[in-house]
Amino acid sequence: MLEVETIAVNPKNTSQDCSNCGEKVPKELNIRTHSCPHCGIVIDRDWNAAINIKNRAVGHSVFKARGVRRSNGTAKRESLHYSATLV
Numbered sequence: 001m002l003e004v005e006t007i008a009v010n011p012k013n014t015s016q017d018c019s020n021c022g023e024k025v026p027k028e029l030n031i032r033t034h035s036c037p038h039c040g041i042v043i044d045r046d047w048n049a050a051i052n053i054k055n056r057a058v059g060h061s062v063f064k065a066r067g068v069r070r071s072n073g074t075a076k077r078e079s080l081h082y083s084a085t086l087v
Contacts, residue, residue: 007057011049019043019051 016024021039034041034048 009053009056011053014052014056015045015049017052019048019055 013024015034016026018025018034018036018039018041020041021036023036023038025034025036025038027034027045032045034043034045036042
């Protein structure tokens with residue numbers, strides 16, 4: 001048997017949030033390039049979303065890196081941990 005840890009990540013806004021600076025950059029679905037007017041990064045929309053998903057999964061969101069905290073002083077963590085056994 002092989003145990004694999006999977007992490008569920010909320011996909012909301014992963015293609016809208018800039019993976020480089022964290023600013024929200026709204027775009028229609030037909031726009032395939034993420035071009036951030038705040039930090040200047042230009043990358044594929046899906047690549048931007050993939051980076052955001054990875055960062056959320058490992059707990060290193062851009063927002064956390066920039067020091068955004070809840071009112072109670074704790075950092076926001078958006079991922080949930082699950083484990084599964086493959087047979």
